[in-house]
Amino acid sequence: MTQHGTQQPPSTESTAPAPAAIERHRADGLLAFCEAALGAAGADADTAAAASRAMLHGSRFGVDSHGVRLLDHYVTVIAGGRVKGAPDLRFHQGAAAVATLDADHGHGARAAYAAMDLAMEKASLYGIGAVAIRNSSHFGAAGAYALEAAENGFIGLAFCNSDSFVRLHGGAERFHGTNPIAMGVPVRDEDPWLLDMATSAIPYNRVLLYRSLGQALPPEVASDAVGHDTTDPHAVDMLAPLGAAFGFKGAALAGVVEVFSAVLAGARLSFDIAPMGGPDFATPRNVGAFVMALKPGAFVTEMEFDVAMKRYRDTLRASCPAPGDMVMAPGDREWTVAAQRQMEGIPIDPATAEAFDRIATRFALPRPRPVS
Amino acid sequence: MTQHGTQQPPSTESTAPAPAAIERHRADGLLAFCEAALGAAGADADTAAAASRAMLHGSRFGVDSHGVRLLDHYVTVIAGGRVKGAPDLRFHQGAAAVATLDADHGHGARAAYAAMDLAMEKASLYGIGAVAIRNSSHFGAAGAYALEAAENGFIGLAFCNSDSFVRLHGGAERFHGTNPIAMGVPVRDEDPWLLDMATSAIPYNRVLLYRSLGQALPPEVASDAVGHDTTDPHAVDMLAPLGAAFGFKGAALAGVVEVFSAVLAGARLSFDIAPMGGPDFATPRNVGAFVMALKPGAFVTEMEFDVAMKRYRDTLRASCPAPGDMVMAPGDREWTVAAQRQMEGIPIDPATAEAFDRIATRFALPRPRPVS
Numbered sequence: 001m002t003q004h005g006t007q008q009p010p011s012t013e014s015t016a017p018a019p020a021a022i023e024r025h026r027a028d029g030l031l032a033f034c035e036a037a038l039g040a041a042g043a044d045a046d047t048a049a050a051a052s053r054a055m056l057h058g059s060r061f062g063v064d065s066h067g068v069r070l071l072d073h074y075v076t077v078i079a080g081g082r083v084k085g086a087p088d089l090r091f092h093q094g095a096a097a098v099a100t101l102d103a104d105h106g107h108g109a110r111a112a113y114a115a116m117d118l119a120m121e122k123a124s125l126y127g128i129g130a131v132a133i134r135n136s137s138h139f140g141a142a143g144a145y146a147l148e149a150a151e152n153g154f155i156g157l158a159f160c161n162s163d164s165f166v167r168l169h170g171g172a173e174r175f176h177g178t179n180p181i182a183m184g185v186p187v188r189d190e191d192p193w194l195l196d197m198a199t200s201a202i203p204y205n206r207v208l209l210y211r212s213l214g215q216a217l218p219p220e221v222a223s224d225a226v227g228h229d230t231t232d233p234h235a236v237d238m239l240a241p242l243g244a245a246f247g248f249k250g251a252a253l254a255g256v257v258e259v260f261s262a263v264l265a266g267a268r269l270s271f272d273i274a275p276m277g278g279p280d281f282a283t284p285r286n287v288g289a290f291v292m293a294l295k296p297g298a299f300v301t302e303m304e305f306d307v308a309m310k311r312y313r314d315t316l317r318a319s320c321p322a323p324g325d326m327v328m329a330p331g332d333r334e335w336t337v338a339a340q341r342q343m344e345g346i347p348i349d350p351a352t353a354e355a356f357d358r359i360a361t362r363f364a365l366p367r368p369r370p371v372s
Numbered sequence: 373m374t375q376h377g378t379q380q381p382p383s384t385e386s387t388a389p390a391p392a393a394i395e396r397h398r399a400d401g402l403l404a405f406c407e408a409a410l411g412a413a414g415a416d417a418d419t420a421a422a423a424s425r426a427m428l429h430g431s432r433f434g435v436d437s438h439g440v441r442l443l444d445h446y447v448t449v450i451a452g453g454r455v456k457g458a459p460d461l462r463f464h465q466g467a468a469a470v471a472t473l474d475a476d477h478g479h480g481a482r483a484a485y486a487a488m489d490l491a492m493e494k495a496s497l498y499g500i501g502a503v504a505i506r507n508s509s510h511f512g513a514a515g516a517y518a519l520e521a522a523e524n525g526f527i528g529l530a531f532c533n534s535d536s537f538v539r540l541h542g543g544a545e546r547f548h549g550t551n552p553i554a555m556g557v558p559v560r561d562e563d564p565w566l567l568d569m570a571t572s573a574i575p576y577n578r579v580l581l582y583r584s585l586g587q588a589l590p591p592e593v594a595s596d597a598v599g600h601d602t603t604d605p606h607a608v609d610m611l612a613p614l615g616a617a618f619g620f621k622g623a624a625l626a627g628v629v630e631v632f633s634a635v636l637a638g639a640r641l642s643f644d645i646a647p648m649g650g651p652d653f654a655t656p657r658n659v660g661a662f663v664m665a666l667k668p669g670a671f672v673t674e675m676e677f678d679v680a681m682k683r684y685r686d687t688l689r690a691s692c693p694a695p696g697d698m699v700m701a702p703g704d705r706e707w708t709v710a711a712q713r714q715m716e717g718i719p720i721d722p723a724t725a726e727a728f729d730r731i732a733t734r735f736a737l738p739r740p741r742p743v744s
Binding site: 096202330 | 466467468497498499500501502504540541543544545547553555557565567574592595598599600614615616618620621624628630631634635637638643666667668669670672676677680681684687688691692693694695698699700701702
């Protein structure tokens with residue numbers, strides 16, 4: 001969900017660009033609708049606020065797979081009982097600078113924002129703080145929590161595991177989840193540096209995009225049901241780890257995320273997690289996650305950090321591009337999309353628009369109205 | 373420097389397998405020779421021990437580019453003055469769980485082992501500990517320090533930056549160093565899980581291997597001087613970031629390493645670091661690094677951690693392989709190589725054997741003798 005050159009399609013980790021006729025909405029209207037719908041489905045105020053905020057992160061930055069498209073799913077899992085609408089979050093503090101959060105099967109965003117709040121508090125006191133999260137659920141875009149830290153002046157990291165969908169290097173069955181790595185770094189008076197990447201070669205919604213466009217996939221990004229590489233998006237049964245011929249690196253990075261999010265948290269391992277898409281929406285899944293915050297001023301002076309970070313990113317942006325190509329820093333694409341959507345509104349795909357209709361009717365809520 | 377399937381060459385991050393006629397040495401003989409040579413070149417006892425131990429990590433695990441091949445270089449830089457043989461390491465503790473280490477332009481291994489010692493001490497007290505290192509120098513294989521933590525019961529991470537040799541995604545000039553990510557995780561009663569990977573698509577010594585073999589490189593791993601992809605190993609002027617068409621991920625991971633190792637440490641950014649290979653061997657380079665340790669028992673019970681970590685790796689190793697392929701966990705290949713070299717001895721390439729002759733003569737040291 002990060003920077004890329006121009007040689008590949010424009011939305012690397014997001015869904016297809018919206019056609020001209022699509023609905024566009026203001027962020028505040030979407031936020032209010034999401035909160036009201038989640039509340040009506042059984043979420044307490046903190047859960048509704050956290051889940052809605054995380055969805056708007058996705059919608060704002062162009063990560064539409066993790067945007068308000070998820071509202072329908074979240075309503076289903078809260079109403080169905082898989083996700084507890086009013087969880088009793090419990091922190092276990094085994095040492096001063098770390099904690100484990102038992103999320104009581106609440107919403108992943110509720111848990112992750114609370115965990116990052118505690119990680120930042122610990123980083124303020126000890127220079128670094130980390131919280132492992134168990135008994136959680138889908139938390140949306142990992143970048144939301146990394147950004148939360150960066151906007152508060154901390155370096156923030158966020159990981160999570162998820163149900164198996166990515167094979168190992170040399171493997172022929174689903175093993176890891178798409179296990180994302182997110183990191184945010186504050187840059188004084190500027191937008192943060194922001195990385196949010198799956199450790200799979202591509203995200204699954206990219207496969208769906210190629211499928212709907214009737215195009216062949218790039219080689220070495222996905223496999224069929226027996227583990228053979230395939231470029232046919234209809235034949236895809238699992239994703240490849242990042243790195244193609246060097247996929248042992250992507251698989252190992254997925255392992256880094258798995259160790260932090262599941263092993264260290266006491267959460268379920270990816271291959272033990274029930275599928276996000278059901279059919280069971282009543283049983284908790286015990287997804288894991290991990291967040292960490294570091295206080296730059298505990299290592300160097302804030303001024304040293306600010307000067308170096310700005311110089312690092314400025315120099316990166318000015319690095320000589322290949323002919324016909326361009327270079328971008330992590331997050332640059334997202335900030336550009338956010339500025340554009342701030343002006344033009346957030347595009348809502350037809351399936352999500354139709355879900356809004358259903359949800360509004362079901363809970364007798366005013367359906368959000370597109371901008372003119 | 374990690375696991376991989378069988379479809380690619382056998383030594384992903386190491387130099388070519390040794391021909392049959394090559395010298396083989398016992399680890400203890402090499403260690404003693406390295407320590408004596410470094411001491412004769414001006415290293416204090418701690419520096420000689422740390423640098424030798426780090427080199428033997430490389431030689432033991434098959435990462436020969438970071439093995440005793442480096443002795444000649446380390447002698448050159450210590451005798452030349454670039455690396456201070458008797459540094460005065462100074463820790464600045466800006467908060468309880470973190471520190472910054474000014475390595476006083478000493479050897480990178482001396483600094484990194486000392487930093488990991490402090491990180492483990494802090495993790496024992498606070499659950500997590502992190503040390504950023506400035507004014508350091510080449511530290512060899514990052515995995516040495518991650519393994520040090522794992523062998524002491526901690527999850528350990530180690531990063532470092534280095535002089536520019538990897539272009540950005542879409543870029544046409546050297547920007548980041550090969551900026552490795554290493555992580556070690558203890559597995560009770562078994563060898564640790566061990567990741568040590570460059571964030572470049574391939575290591576440079578792999579390019580040299582293809583050059584010496586007269587073979588074409590895989591596509592999308594390296595570029596010529598104007599940033600065009602090349603498969604001609606003789607035309608390579610820079611490496612590509614990990615990920616090929618998704619190289620924005622590899623470039624961003626290099627950025628993660630850069631932020632921790634340089635920005636947060638107050639060390640030089642990769643593009644400001646003088647080339648490792650000289651010609652100036654007198655001026656300190658101010659390379660950066662970063663180490664972190666986490667105590668599993670501060671998050672979950674040690675038994676929960678041990679059971680989950682073993683089950684995770686056992687299940688990974690048993691994951692169904694693609695036809696004709698195999699799956700391995702991070703570190704499995706290294707442990708296999710280490711066991712083999714324990715029996716057969718450590719192979720020494722001809723250039724390194726010749727350097728041993730020169731060093732032995734220069735310092736009037738007994739030259740290590742090959743096994744039978």
